[in-house]
Amino acid sequence: GEFRYLEPTYSGQISGDVMPSDRLRDRLRWNFAGQHQGHFDTAIGALGLNLNVNRVSDDNYWRDFGRAAEPLRQRLLPGDASLHWGRDDMTASVRTLKWQTLQDVNSPIVPPYDRLPQLRWRYAPSQLGGGLDASVELDTTRFQAARELTGQPNAHRSYAMAQISRPFLSPGAFVTPRLQLHATQYQFDAPLSNGDRTASRALPTVSLDSGLVFERDAAYFGRSFLQTLEPRAFYTYTPYRDQSRLPLYDTAANDFNFATIYTENAYGGQDRIADNNLLTLGVTTRLLDPGTGAEAVRFGVAQRLRFSDQRVALPGETPARERLSDLLLGAGIHWTPQWGFDSTVQYNPKTGRSIRSTIGARYSPSNYRTVSAAYR
Numbered sequence: 001g002e003f004r005y006l007e008p009t010y011s012g013q014i015s016g017d018v019m020p021s022d023r024l025r026d027r028l029r030w031n032f033a034g035q036h037q038g039h040f041d042t043a044i045g046a047l048g049l050n051l052n053v054n055r056v057s058d059d060n061y062w063r064d065f066g067r068a069a070e071p072l073r074q075r076l077l078p079g080d081a082s083l084h085w086g087r088d089d090m091t092a093s094v095r096t097l098k099w100q101t102l103q104d105v106n107s108p109i110v111p112p113y114d115r116l117p118q119l120r121w122r123y124a125p126s127q128l129g130g131g132l133d134a135s136v137e138l139d140t141t142r143f144q145a146a147r148e149l150t151g152q153p154n155a156h157r158s159y160a161m162a163q164i165s166r167p168f169l170s171p172g173a174f175v176t177p178r179l180q181l182h183a184t185q186y187q188f189d190a191p192l193s194n195g196d197r198t199a200s201r202a203l204p205t206v207s208l209d210s211g212l213v214f215e216r217d218a219a220y221f222g223r224s225f226l227q228t229l230e231p232r233a234f235y236t237y238t239p240y241r242d243q244s245r246l247p248l249y250d251t252a253a254n255d256f257n258f259a260t261i262y263t264e265n266a267y268g269g270q271d272r273i274a275d276n277n278l279l280t281l282g283v284t285t286r287l288l289d290p291g292t293g294a295e296a297v298r299f300g301v302a303q304r305l306r307f308s309d310q311r312v313a314l315p316g317e318t319p320a321r322e323r324l325s326d327l328l329l330g331a332g333i334h335w336t337p338q339w340g341f342d343s344t345v346q347y348n349p350k351t352g353r354s355i356r357s358t359i360g361a362r363y364s365p366s367n368y369r370t371v372s373a374a375y376r
Contacts (some may be wrong), residue, residue: 010038012051015322025065030286031056031065031072045087048080060103075102075109090310094120103254110150111144113249134164139270143249153190159183174211180205180264182273192245203273207236207262218287227286232282232302240275240311247271253358256346258282258330261302262350279309282328289310298332326355338364 002015012035019029032055039048054077056062062075071077082095090173095118101111124135133314140158165178186199211232251269254260261282266274282302286295304325313319329345339362346356360374 006266009040010036010049012036012038014064025058025060025206027058029057029062029064031063033071039084047138048084048086049079052076052078055100056102059104062102063104066287068303075104076100076112077102084208089125090121090123094119108149111145113145113150113154116142119141121274129288130166132164134162136160136162141249147190148360153188153192155189155247155249155251156187157270163304166264172214174210176209177181178207178209178264180207182270184270186246188247194245194248196245197201199271201241201243201246203236203238203241205236205273207277209234209262217290220287224290226290228284228286228288230284230286232262232284234280236264236278238264238273238276238278241273243272243312248314253317255329256326257344258300258302258328261304261325263326266310266320267314272312273367275312276310277328279305283322285287294334295332296329296334300328312338322350324349357365 001017002013004013005011007359014032014034016032017030021027022029032053034051034053036051037044038050041047054071056072056077060344062073066073077100079098079100080095081097082093085091085095095115097112097115097118098129099112101109103109118139118141120137120139122135122137127133138158138160140156142156144154153285161180162181163178163180167174167176167178172174181202181204183202184200188197188199191197200336209232211230214229216227219226243285248271249269251267251271252270254263254266260266261280263270264276266276280302282300285299286299287297288295305319306323306325310320327349328348329347331341331343333339333341341359341361342356343359345354348355356376358374358376362372363371364370
């Protein structure tokens, strides 16, 4: 059965299946999936409620019911509920996330951490004065999972992150100095390797992002374009703090791409802050349609220059010590609205070899029809 609803401010669907007597497993089998998205304005601000609940009867469901709906064919099923509030320059949310992990004795999964609950508050004043941009974010989360599988204690983690920047903008250039302060406090339900049940960390980060934008009229293959040349330099510094004993709850290494190479931290999440002293240099050129601004061609290259060894690392990860990072080369061609090509190459200049290459193509002959292919 399935029930769907659609209203001006909220929508969702509820579905489920029941097999009262399954002779394969000699038991009752069932699944349930429910999604809800809603938002509405109140006297105290805008409220939003999001629900995503997926549950099945047993660990073998994903194996036996291969034709089930996509989320129910997975071995990690989320039960996620969040309530959001926003008013003027402030936002707040409360979230609970509990996973159902379908275990297989021959291939066990280390379960992700439940968040029971997560509370977050953020303040980002839109009119600070003096051209300044600033924000403050507070978060407290209870992380819980099976310790015999994760190999580390559960914890209550709270952090505060404040940042302030002053963008200097002109039609052909920008310079943005930024200062960040990140403070974290842990309370563990079991002692760490050194016997501590609490841990704390406070780290500042300074960065300077800058770039130029040159433009000229150009013509290629009988078409007129606005051609740009956009050099960019990004410097960041974070001092070293020993974080090797801190468990990992929501943290992993960022992918190395054109989006992350110009960021302060090499990790996503809050359990590791990399000690960086590095400069990223890059340049991009684009061909833009002068009438619509649509990007027809893009070429880019970027590389990091590291001034000191990175000592902070994830378990099993080798800290970055090379002074020059791999070279990122990227290209995108969207000569017509129907055709598009994108390619990225990660090249190691020390070994003279490509570390990773991706090329993709997309063809959209008309609305609602797309064919795409990629080689990695």
